[in-house]
Amino acid sequence: MKPRIHKGSLKAEGLRFAIVASCWNDFLTSRLIEGALGGLEKLGVLEEDIEIFRVPGAFEIPLIALKVAESGKFDAIICLGTIIRGETPHFEYVAGETTKGISLVSVKTGIPAIFGIVTADTVEQATNRAGGKAGNKGYEAALAAVEMATLCKLIKENL
Numbered sequence: 001m002k003p004r005i006h007k008g009s010l011k012a013e014g015l016r017f018a019i020v021a022s023c024w025n026d027f028l029t030s031r032l033i034e035g036a037l038g039g040l041e042k043l044g045v046l047e048e049d050i051e052i053f054r055v056p057g058a059f060e061i062p063l064i065a066l067k068v069a070e071s072g073k074f075d076a077i078i079c080l081g082t083i084i085r086g087e088t089p090h091f092e093y094v095a096g097e098t099t100k101g102i103s104l105v106s107v108k109t110g111i112p113a114i115f116g117i118v119t120a121d122t123v124e125q126a127t128n129r130a131g132g133k134a135g136n137k138g139y140e141a142a143l144a145a146v147e148m149a150t151l152c153k154l155i156k157e158n159l
């Protein structure tokens with residue numbers, strides 16, 4: 001048996017993307033934004049097809065991602081932020097709600113909302129994931145956004 005396999009591509013020309021990024025730990029989140037922009041540019045997305053929305057902290061990302069998704073103007077939403085563990089359970093609450101909220105945006109609207117949130121125990125771990133030794137989660141999120149946007153388009157137009 002050889003059933004058809006459907007997979008998105010990295011052909012991003014003509015697609016529109018929103019980035020929703022928090023301001024907390026901006027010395028790291030700004031690197032995630034740079035990484036995401038680099039990824040989108042590499043795949044042929046034009047500057048005018050990208051809008052960036054800044055929110056105070058990661059906890060605020062889901063609401064704005066939802067509103068942006070509901071606008072119907074974007075093929076995918078790239079959510080970026082950095083949550084670093086402190087001495088209290090605060091981290092768990094913020095990280096948990098941010099994760100659930102972003103996932104809900106996708107499922108509720110049908111527009112891919114990509115999880116480009118770095119959750120780390122230390123600044124060093126987060127730095128490694130924001131353009132350091134462990135890559136750039138913003139760049140990876142941009143590629144996932146293109147793959148998901150093209151897969152959604154394929155399902156809508158070709159099934």
Ligand code: INI
Pocket residue numbers: 022024025056057058059060081082083084085086090091094
């Ligand atoms: N927000 C973050 O984006 N990262 C964090 O590490 C963080 N910590 O550690 O507290 C954080 N908190 C703020 C939160 O996201 C909200 O902005 C705030 O609670 C107001 O709703």
